[in-house]
Amino acid sequence: MSTHRPTRTLFLSTRHLVRLVQRKGLSACLSGVADRIEAGYRRWHEFDKSARVACHSGVGVIELMPIADASQFAFKYVNGHPGNPARGLPTVMAFGVLADVDTGTPRLLSELTLTTAIRTAAMSALAARVLARPGSRSMALIGNGAQSEFQALAFCEIVGIRELRLFDTDPAASAKLAANLAGQGLHVRICRSTAEAVRGADIVTTVTADKTNATILTPELIEPGMHINAVGGDCPGKTELHPGVLQAAAVFVEYEPQTRIEGDIQQMPADFPVTEFWRVLDGSAAGRSGAGQVTVFDSVGFALEDYAALTFMRDTAAELGIGEMIELVPQAADPKNLYGLLRDEPVAAAREPALA
Amino acid sequence: MSTHRPTRTLFLSTRHLVRLVQRKGLSACLSGVADRIEAGYRRWHEFDKSARVACHSGVGVIELMPIADASQFAFKYVNGHPGNPARGLPTVMAFGVLADVDTGTPRLLSELTLTTAIRTAAMSALAARVLARPGSRSMALIGNGAQSEFQALAFCEIVGIRELRLFDTDPAASAKLAANLAGQGLHVRICRSTAEAVRGADIVTTVTADKTNATILTPELIEPGMHINAVGGDCPGKTELHPGVLQAAAVFVEYEPQTRIEGDIQQMPADFPVTEFWRVLDGSAAGRSGAGQVTVFDSVGFALEDYAALTFMRDTAAELGIGEMIELVPQAADPKNLYGLLRDEPVAAAREPALA
Numbered sequence: 001m002s003t004h005r006p007t008r009t010l011f012l013s014t015r016h017l018v019r020l021v022q023r024k025g026l027s028a029c030l031s032g033v034a035d036r037i038e039a040g041y042r043r044w045h046e047f048d049k050s051a052r053v054a055c056h057s058g059v060g061v062i063e064l065m066p067i068a069d070a071s072q073f074a075f076k077y078v079n080g081h082p083g084n085p086a087r088g089l090p091t092v093m094a095f096g097v098l099a100d101v102d103t104g105t106p107r108l109l110s111e112l113t114l115t116t117a118i119r120t121a122a123m124s125a126l127a128a129r130v131l132a133r134p135g136s137r138s139m140a141l142i143g144n145g146a147q148s149e150f151q152a153l154a155f156c157e158i159v160g161i162r163e164l165r166l167f168d169t170d171p172a173a174s175a176k177l178a179a180n181l182a183g184q185g186l187h188v189r190i191c192r193s194t195a196e197a198v199r200g201a202d203i204v205t206t207v208t209a210d211k212t213n214a215t216i217l218t219p220e221l222i223e224p225g226m227h228i229n230a231v232g233g234d235c236p237g238k239t240e241l242h243p244g245v246l247q248a249a250a251v252f253v254e255y256e257p258q259t260r261i262e263g264d265i266q267q268m269p270a271d272f273p274v275t276e277f278w279r280v281l282d283g284s285a286a287g288r289s290g291a292g293q294v295t296v297f298d299s300v301g302f303a304l305e306d307y308a309a310l311t312f313m314r315d316t317a318a319e320l321g322i323g324e325m326i327e328l329v330p331q332a333a334d335p336k337n338l339y340g341l342l343r344d345e346p347v348a349a350a351r352e353p354a355l356a
Numbered sequence: 357m358s359t360h361r362p363t364r365t366l367f368l369s370t371r372h373l374v375r376l377v378q379r380k381g382l383s384a385c386l387s388g389v390a391d392r393i394e395a396g397y398r399r400w401h402e403f404d405k406s407a408r409v410a411c412h413s414g415v416g417v418i419e420l421m422p423i424a425d426a427s428q429f430a431f432k433y434v435n436g437h438p439g440n441p442a443r444g445l446p447t448v449m450a451f452g453v454l455a456d457v458d459t460g461t462p463r464l465l466s467e468l469t470l471t472t473a474i475r476t477a478a479m480s481a482l483a484a485r486v487l488a489r490p491g492s493r494s495m496a497l498i499g500n501g502a503q504s505e506f507q508a509l510a511f512c513e514i515v516g517i518r519e520l521r522l523f524d525t526d527p528a529a530s531a532k533l534a535a536n537l538a539g540q541g542l543h544v545r546i547c548r549s550t551a552e553a554v555r556g557a558d559i560v561t562t563v564t565a566d567k568t569n570a571t572i573l574t575p576e577l578i579e580p581g582m583h584i585n586a587v588g589g590d591c592p593g594k595t596e597l598h599p600g601v602l603q604a605a606a607v608f609v610e611y612e613p614q615t616r617i618e619g620d621i622q623q624m625p626a627d628f629p630v631t632e633f634w635r636v637l638d639g640s641a642a643g644r645s646g647a648g649q650v651t652v653f654d655s656v657g658f659a660l661e662d663y664a665a666l667t668f669m670r671d672t673a674a675e676l677g678i679g680e681m682i683e684l685v686p687q688a689a690d691p692k693n694l695y696g697l698l699r700d701e702p703v704a705a706a707r708e709p710a711l712a
Contacts, residue, residue, distance in 0.1 A: 007445060013683040018697055026698065053409055055424045057457050062429045064420050068411045073418045075433070077453065079460020085692055089363060089459055093685040097433065101413050103445055104435020109465075113686050117694055149695035173692065180695050327369040329449040330469050335441045336529065338473055339505035339536050341374055342382065 008325040012110040012317055020313065020322050021114070027157040030150070032316070034122035034158055036308035044278040046070065047304055049255060059083055061235065067303035073099045074307040076112055080235065082209065090146065091209065092116065098310045106328050108314045112306065117147055119309035120301060121154035123254075124229045127297040128159050128203055130280055131252060131287050132227035136202035137162050142194050142216055143208035143232055144168035144177040151205050151231070152181055163187045165197040195221055206240040207231040213267070219244035224292040233264040234300040241296070243267050249294040252277050252287075254302040263298040274298070364681040368466040368673055376669065376678050377470070383513040386506070388672070390478035390514050392664035400634040402426065403660055405611060415439055417591065423659035429455045430663040432468055436591065438565065446502065447565065448472065454666045462684050464670045468662065473503055475665035476657055477510035479610075480585045483653040484515050484559055486636055487608060487643050488583035492558035493518050498550050498572055499564035499588055500524035500533040507561050507587070508533070512542055519543045521553040551577055562596040563587040569623070575600035580648040589620035590656040597652070599623050605650040608633050608643075610658040619654040630654070 012020070021029050040047070052065040060081030067074050078094035085091060094112035099105060128136070139161045141148055145168070155161040164186055166174045174190045181188050191197040198204050198221045206216045209232065217228065222245055233239040241264045251274045253259035265272055277297070279285035288295050317323045330341055368376070377385050396403070408421040416437030423430050434450035441447060450468035455461060484492070495517045497504055501524070511517040520542055522530045530546045537544050547553040554560050554577045562572045565588065573584065578601055589595040597620045607630045609615035621628055633653070635641035644651050673679045686697055 007449070011682070014686045014697070015683055021698055048411055050409065053406065053420070053422055055404055055422060055429055055457075057424075057426070059458055060460055062424070062455060062457070062460050064409070064422055064431060066409055066411060066420055068413075068418070070413070073411055075420060077431070077455075077462065079455070081458075081460050084459055087459065089461065090686060090694065093363070093460055093462070095462065095684045099418060099433075099435070101411075101418070102415055102437075103440055103443065104416055104418050104437050104449055105445065106433070106449070106451065111684055111686070114694065114697060146692050146694040176693055180693075180699075326367070327371055328451045328467055330370045330446060330467070335444065335446040336502050337532055337536075338446065338470065338502040341370070341470060342377055343536075 007105050007329050007331060009106045009328040010108045010314065010317065010323045011326045012108070012313060012323045014111040014114060016317070016323050017111050017114050017313065020316055020320060023320055024316055026153060029118055030122050030125070030154045030157050033119050033309050033312045034126045036312045037119065037123055037305050038126055038281065040304045040308045041278040041281050049303070052258070052303070065303040065306060067307050068101055071101055072307070072311070073101050074303065074310055076303065076306040078112070078116065096306055096310055098314060108310060109326065109328065110310060110313055115309050115313060116306070117150040119305045120147060120231065120299070121150035122158070123305050124151060124205065124231060124297065124299060125154035125158035127252065127277060127299070128155065128227055128229055131295045131297060132159065132203050133225050133288070133291055136160070136227065138165070138201045139163070139203040139205060140165045140167070140197040140201040142167050142197060142204065142206045144173040145207070145209050147207045147231065148177045149180045151207055152177070152186065153184065155203065156184070156186055159203070161203065165189050165191050165201060167191045167194050167197040201226065203227045203229060205229040205231060208240055213237060213239045215242045216240040217245050218242045219248060222248070222294055224294065226294050228294065228296045229299065230264050230296060231299050233298070235262050236266060239264045239267055246272070246296060249296040250275070250289065251296045251298055252280065253298050254300060258302060259298055259300050262300040265298055363461050363685050363687060365462045365684040366464045366670065366673065366679045367682045368464070368669060368679045370467040370470060372673070372679050373467050373470050373669065376672055376676060379676055380672055382509060385474055386478050386481070386510045386513050389475050389665050389668045390482045390510070392668045393475065393479055393661050394482055394637065396660045396664045397634040397637050405659070408614070408659070421659040421662060423663050424457055427457055428663070428667070429457050430659065430666055432659065432662040434468070434472065452662055452666055454670060464666060465682070465684065466666060466669055471665050471669060472662070473506040475661045476503060476587065476655070477506035478514070479661050480507060480561065480587060480653065480655060481510035481514035483608065483633060483655070484511065484583055484585055487651045487653060488515065488559050489581050489644070489647055492516070492583065494521070494557045495519070495559040495561060496521045496523070496553040496557040498523050498553060498560065498562045500529040501563070501565050503563050503587065504533045505536045507563055508537055508542065509540065511559065512540070515559070517559065521545050521547050521557060523547045523550050523553040557582065559583045559585060561585040561587060564596055569593060569595045571598045572596040573601050574598045575604060578604070578650055580650065582650050584650065584652045585655065586620050586652060587655050589654070591618050592622060595620045595623055602628070602652060605652040606631070606645065607652045607654055608636065609654050610656060614658065615654055615656050618656040621654055
């Protein structure tokens with residue numbers, strides 16, 4: 001007889017993830033995920049990378065983002081529907097899976113809506129720690145929506161940002177962000193314009209939501225030595241930077257083939273020079289050339305970051321005893337007798353007891 | 357304030373699916389899924405189709421198969437690892453999701469291991485009902501592994517097959533199949549060779565598992581008017597039919613770009629003529645030309661069939677009250693305040709009560 005290998009899958013719902021982040025601490029999650037992302041980018045060549053698969057409709061997009069190394073296959077399901085908030089739904093919802101490459105067994109099914117906000121902010125802050133001027137303490141945060149708290153706290157934890165200048169075309173969004181950040185050791189100021197927020201900042205983060213070719217940052221706003229963290233320009237037809245800002249800067253990207261299509265550089269010629277971030281980490285390309293250079297991290301979100309976040313959440317869930325086991329694939333005693341499931345399977349309790 | 361739309365996802369585990377099939381009846385599930393598949397192929401042009409995304413390793417493959425129409429997005433995760441049974445695991449494991457195109461909300465997460473066996477058999481039998489000679493009553497079943505019971509019962513239910521001749525290089529597999537089929541109104545005979553099983557059969561189904569370019573059927577075995585249902589030749593390097601069998605037959609496929617890569621026709625020149633099955637259904641192409649023609653359905657499995665099976669399982673689960681609701685994406689009261697989840701979410705029971 002064949003051996004009975006356990007093939008149950010750990011499930012982390014949004015509530016499990018909330019509990020995990022509450023117990024581990026958001027700052028610890030942000031820095032833990034940043035460490036996993038950095039470790040992933042340092043072994044760039046071990047990953048089987050592909051561009052995402054996108055299904056576009058008139059009102060949004062649904063995407064699958066797969067990636068694998070020799071041990072684990074990961075994918076993320078993620079949508080983008082700008083009209084969702086008006087219907088009481090998040091613009092972006094996501095979940096993902098980790099599976100064993102050697103058998104195909106799914107090991108983890110996890111929510112990735114909250115986790116994506118954490119990994120995006122962790123990636124932004126990691127890039128800034130490498131690319132921004134040492135000693136950067138002030139950041140302008142343009143766009144104060146669902147991602148903004150995570151960006152603020154990641155830059156506080158990972159880069160050492162202590163002063164934030166907020167701007168959003170919706171003052172209620174800035175007020176919500178300021179209220180959420182109260183009492184966390186950050187000096188926060190709400191500004192009346194992008195120009196006011198940007199003036200004198202060490203780092204400028206743009207994380208606006210409109211699905212248009214917007215011009216949030218124009219060349220005259222940019223000061224020597226600034227680092228620009230461009231998060232919101234992340235799909236075809238959605239950009240935030242004036243081409244002149246890119247032209248005058250050193251531009252860093254996650255995975256060039258994807259960013260050429262989705263990033264702010266979609267506005268630039270195909271031969272516009274960019275540097276993949278992993279090259280700066282491994283020393284094969286230069287980062288910032290000096291204190292006066294303007295650097296841009298043209299972030300779109302890459303599957304390697306979801307892989308890193310999924311492994312962090314899996315390990316942290318195990319450490320804290322959070323999550324529950326579900327039966328996503330059969331526990332067949334004899335894998336060659338699938339039909340036997342219909343006869344032998346006890347029709348009893350549908351679920352395993354929860355871990356927590 | 358935004359309205360609070362429910363965004364919970366119905367989860368059907370393997371145990372739920374077993375209960376669903378036991379209560380609905382396997383024959384009713386096979387014919388119900390076949391009806392959904394036929395309805396899907398009849399509106400072929402409404403689907404956004406793409407080839408599967410595959411991640412190959414030395415020991416197997418993990419694939420994502422997406423498809424969408426104007427209303428629903430579906431994808432299947434599926435692996436293929438021929439060495440798994442020796443480790444006590446199924447060769448193929450699968451699960452899938454249905455989501456709303458208009459918002460990206462995932463509505464159903466379901467096991468698809470058992471369901472894939474059902475949908476593959478339903479597709480085979482549907483194709484045979486259209487392509488085989490009317491009045492076909494006998495079938496040779498070559499390869500008696502995990503898929504074979506489902507093929508046998510689908511052809512009994514949907515095509516009217518009453519006599520089965522079994523052959524497998526492993527006699528234990530044939531004995532297992534015969535035992536599983538006992539008492540279901542089928543006349544079953546275990547044969548000592550493929551030739552013995554095929555001789556005089558109306559339909560020949562090949563559903564062998566070896567990942568090689570095998571030659572299960574050679575031209576001298578084929579008799580005028582036979583319909584060949586070639587299920588096992590379904591990925592690069594895995595075929596079952598001698599090229600001469602294909603050369604002498606009218607060959608029908610699910611989705612030509614995919615079958616050229618994965619099907620038995622991978623052995624044939626790129627201009628080898630094939631007919632997509634949906635064209636026979638809508639009358640834009642001929643099916644069988646006469647009683648003496650040999651027809652081949654070169655089946656590889658297409659995402660539209662998983663879409664059809666997922667919708668059938670979703671509706672049947674609702675009818676029978678089977679499944680449970682899980683929180684795969686946030687139930688945020690304010691979708692623009694994702695961070696608020698970490699403060700407001702009550703850390704209470706992780707799960708909704710099960711439906712059944």
